[in-house]
Amino acid sequence: xxxxxxxxxxxxxxxxxxxxxxxxxxxxxxxxxxxxxxxxxxxxxxxxxxxxxxxxxxxxxxxxxxxxxxxxxxxxxxxxxxxxxxxxxxxxxxxxxxxxxxxxxxxxxxxxxxxxxxxxxxxxxxxxxxxxxxxxxxxxxxxxxxxxxxxxxxxxxxxxxxxxxxxxxxxxxxxxxxxxxxxxxxxxxxxxxxxxxxxxxxxxxxxxxxxxxxxxxxxxxxxxxxxxxxxxxxxxxxxxxxxxxxxxxxxxxxxxxxxxx
Numbered sequence: 029x030x031x032x033x034x035x036x037x038x039x040x041x042x043x044x045x046x047x048x049x050x051x052x053x054x055x056x057x058x059x060x061x062x063x064x065x066x067x068x069x070x071x072x073x074x075x076x077x078x079x080x081x082x083x084x085x086x087x088x089x090x091x092x093x094x095x096x097x098x099x100x101x102x103x104x105x106x107x108x109x110x111x112x113x114x115x116x117x118x119x120x121x122x123x124x125x126x127x128x129x130x131x132x133x134x135x136x137x138x139x140x141x142x143x144x145x146x147x148x149x150x151x152x153x154x155x156x157x158x159x160x161x162x163x164x165x166x167x168x169x170x171x172x173x174x175x176x177x178x179x180x181x182x183x184x185x186x187x188x189x190x191x192x193x194x195x196x197x198x199x200x201x202x203x204x205x206x207x208x209x210x211x212x213x214x215x216x217x218x219x220x221x222x223x224x225x226x227x228x229x230x231x232x233x234x235x236x237x238x239x240x241x242x243x244x245x246x247x248x249x250x251x252x253x254x255x256x257x258x259x260x261x262x263x264x265x266x267x268x269x270x271x272x273x274x275x276x277x278x279x280x281x282x283x284x285x286x287x288x289x
Contacts (some may be wrong), residue, residue: 029260030253032244033087034097035080037066039182039213039270041099042277044123045261047237048097049278053246054257058091060289064266067177069213075107076146080107084115087174094117095248097240098213101143105150108266119247125153125212126234127160133232134208137166140201142223143212145172153212169206171197173213180215183273186222194219198226208232218277264289 032048034041038061043057060083062068068076080103087093096111096118098104104122112120125147130139148170157168179190201209209231211217212260217235224231239278245255247260271286278284 030248031091032057032095033093035060035083035097036100036214037062037068039273041218043214044099044237044240046278047241049259051241052259053255056260060262060264061269064270068100068102069146069177074102074104077110084111084237098122101125101212105147105152121240121243123214123236125210126236127156129208130208130210131166132162136205137205138204138206139166139170140206141211141212142171142173142216145174147212148172149282171202173197177215177287180218181268185219186197192272194226202227211235
């Protein structure tokens with residue numbers, strides 16, 4: 029069976045797991061929610077890199093993984109280059125803000141980006157934006173969202189506090205006819221409902237779980253993986269996690285083991 033390691037600082041990467049569950053068969057999936065060190069978006073690049081290297085080594089030593097999915101935009105920005113250099117035989121897939129599909133879908137040419145401070149400041153994000161900007165005339169409205177990951181981790185996506193935070197961040201996008209918003213953190217799809225409500229007008233929300241799943245399917249087939257059978261999922265967490273939120277995100281997945289490291 030294909031062995032897949034997926035990690036994030038908490039619940040957000042489970043949105044990627046959900047997408048994988050709908051596409052990938054005949055595999056074992058091990059997920060690490062590094063809740064002890066969450067949120068990554070407000071840590072230094074050096075800290076995030078070390079977390080990423082430690083988790084990858086754990087996956088290799090304990091589970092002998094074939095594939096590593098960095099289900100975190102912030103960790104991808106800080107660590108993906110070093111991970112690929114350190115583990116050249118491992119299939120490694122990162123997570124990037126969906127700027128390209130946003131450019132393809134926008135009609136107004138005005139695109140919003142919600143992301144962690146670390147993602148927006150990262151070289152990888154800046155290089156992506158600079159490259160794609162040359163392809164089409166668009167206006168980007170970038171917004172760092174400090175504290176949103178913590179709200180989502182607590183299962184408080186629809187509380188007054190969360191709504192007020194998002195209202196302040198989204199107001200400039202509403203005023204400037206933004207019709208497409210990139211969710212630049214794997215946690216943020218869990219707040220999709222309230223984001224759409226606050227924007228009021230019809231808005232496209234871009235997140236990358238489905239693209240990651242399709243990419244892994246393609247890479248797996250090239251390596252001879254037969255995409256048949258079941259998908260076994262084991263969730264590891266480095267600290268407390270909201271199990272009710274886990275069940276809500278992975279609704280429809282019948283069996284999942286949860287283990288505290």
